Amino acid sequence: MSGTAKQPVNEKREYVRTAVALAAEYGLVSDATKSCGEIVNLGGGGVRLASAEDIPVGSIVELRFALQPNEPAMLARGKVVLSFFEGANSRFAHGIAFTQIAPDDQQKIIAFVAQQTAAA
Numbered sequence: 119m120s121g122t123a124k125q126p127v128n129e130k131r132e133y134v135r136t137a138v139a140l141a142a143e144y145g146l147v148s149d150a151t152k153s154c155g156e157i158v159n160l161g162g163g164g165v166r167l168a169s170a171e172d173i174p175v176g177s178i179v180e181l182r183f184a185l186q187p188n189e190p191a192m193l194a195r196g197k198v199v200l201s202f203f204e205g206a207n208s209r210f211a212h213g214i215a216f217t218q219i220a221p222d223d224q225q226k227i228i229a230f231v232a233q234q235t236a237a238a
Contacts, residue, residue: 156168
């Protein structure tokens, strides 16, 4: 999936983001339980995660996802900075800012987003 996310004029992001549809495993760092969700927006600084459950703002989550089906999964931690219910899709959406990610993985994400946005 390609395309850029529309950003409000007053919103300042360090990284370009793009719409995606990536399977992800996630869970609170404070809890061993893992759940499945979908990353619907991706950038070098974080993701928007869609899930069936609400995750409170301020929570620290661990994410595991791959950019391509046959690639090794990336592991990142992030802080939930936004959480709301998407009525049209009957699921929750969570803005997650990366707090810990391997520099190589972050560079792979930046390159992936650049490739996706150039193809749009």
